[in-house]
Amino acid sequence: MNIVLLGPPGAGKGTQGERIAKTLGIPKLATGDVLRAAVAQGTPLGLAAKAAMERGDLVPDSVILGIMKEALALPSASKGVVLDGVVRTVPQAEGLARVLSELGRGVDAVLLFEVGEDELVRRLSARATCESCQTPYTGREPGTACDKCGGKLVRRTDDEPEAIRSRMRAYHEQTEPVIEWYERRARKSDDAGARDHNGPRVVRVNALGNIDDITKIVMKGLEG
Numbered sequence: 001m002n003i004v005l006l007g008p009p010g011a012g013k014g015t016q017g018e019r020i021a022k023t024l025g026i027p028k029l030a031t032g033d034v035l036r037a038a039v040a041q042g043t044p045l046g047l048a049a050k051a052a053m054e055r056g057d058l059v060p061d062s063v064i065l066g067i068m069k070e071a072l073a074l075p076s077a078s079k080g081v082v083l084d085g086v087v088r089t090v091p092q093a094e095g096l097a098r099v100l101s102e103l104g105r106g107v108d109a110v111l112l113f114e115v116g117e118d119e120l121v122r123r124l125s126a127r128a129t130c131e132s133c134q135t136p137y138t139g140r141e142p143g144t145a146c147d148k149c150g151g152k153l154v155r156r157t158d159d160e161p162e163a164i165r166s167r168m169r170a171y172h173e174q175t176e177p178v179i180e181w182y183e184r185r186a187r188k189s190d191d192a193g194a195r196d197h198n199g200p201r202v203v204r205v206n207a208l209g210n211i212d213d214i215t216k217i218v219m220k221g222l223e224g
Contacts, residue, residue, distance in 0.1 A: 001026070001080040001222070002105060004087050004096075004200070006179060007113030008171045009164070010124040011207045012214065014136065016113065017084045019215050020222070028082040029071055031064060032134060038067045045070070065095045072103055080108070093178050107200040109222055110182045113207040117168055124164045128153040 001024060005013040014030070021028040038046030039053075045066045049059045068086060071077060087093045100106050115123075128140045132151030142155045157163060185199045203221035207214055 001108045002100065003080070003082045003222070004093075004107050004110045004182075005082065005084045005113070006087065006110060006175065006182075007205075007207065008115065008117075008120055008175075009167050010120040010127070011113035011115045012211070013084055013111075013113055015211060016111075016205075016207075016215060016218055017082045020111075020218060021082045023219060024080065024082075026080040026082060027076055028084055029068070029077070029086065030084040031068070031086050034067055034071050035059065035064065038070070043067075043070070061092055061095055065092075065099050068096070069099045069102070072099065072105075087178055089174050090177050090181050093181055107182075110179075110200050110202045111218060111221070112179055112202065112204045114204060115207045117165070119208065120168065121161050121164050124159045125161050127155075127159050129156050129159070130154075 003020065005017050007013050017028045017030075035046075035049050039050045040046070045063055048063050049067065052059045052063065072081060083096070087096055097107065123138060127136050127138050128142045128144075129136045130146035130149060130151040131154045133146060133149045135146055135148050137146075137153060140153055142153050144153050145151070146153060158167060179202070182200060183202050186202050188199055203218070205214065205218055205221065
């Protein structure tokens, strides 16, 4: 099962993505992790990404999708993946659909984590992030050590309240059209009488409350 995670920053996609991946026995692929691995390995696409980052440019979608295709083609991803942060715009969603189609696969489910803006500001302004591996922690003091890699936790400037609201505006402008794009494809598939790789199931998840309860809601939604 190939699953796309959508939702605003701070909605809990990373935490739930890890749990989904573990439960289903499939890997979780996040854009940042896949990019860093390709750069570290010195692959042609990794070098192209590194050059863009060193220039201070955004890594082109074509490079990101190429790197993602390489990761999706690995034997470890043959039974499916959880894709976190891979799709943020409609062109990226279209590109992912092409990449998966070339591999004879498609997006089976889209999980949309929904949280109000005030709650997101509260969550993110209390967050610290590992400066090495980017793992986020809520309620942890900056300067303490990351449980995953031992790196130092820092308070990112984009986790300040005004920066968070700016990120939310960008999310509404760029990512909400992606939700509509997937929902249109789901409706077309339903109208055809059968769900196919062009029409994933879209599951809206209220991401407020106990983490374990949210996981149960997610897994029930994936069961269809």
